[in-house]
Amino acid sequence: MNRRKxxxxxxxxxxxxxxxxxxxxxxDRYISKADRAKLALEADSASPAIDQA
Incomplete structure (x- = not known):
């Protein structure tokens, strides 16, 4: 292979x-298993507060 090539x-x-x-x-950006669990927990804890209000 020559130099120019x-x-x-x-x-x-x-x-x-x-x-x-x-x-x-x-x-999509990778989200670790621990972060996914934390996001699911936050979503579960936020949804009952919305239903009661």
């Missing part, structure tokens, strides 16, 4: 990574 390949790889970083994410 190698440099071009590296620059293309960097450009591809940069554009992928700016692209919209297809997946």
């Amino acid at each position: 190698k440099i071009k390949q590296l620059l293309q790889a960097h450009a591809k990574k940069a554009s992928a970083k700016l692209a919209p994410q297809s997946k």
Whole structure:
């Protein structure tokens, strides 16, 4: 592989990574199991207060 091809390949790889970083994410952010449990607990504790009011 000659030097010019190698440099071009590296620059293309960097450009591809940069554009992928700016692209919209297809997946939601990861939420740990403990955080999901905490959110569910907060939702359960908040819903009876709304029903009583």
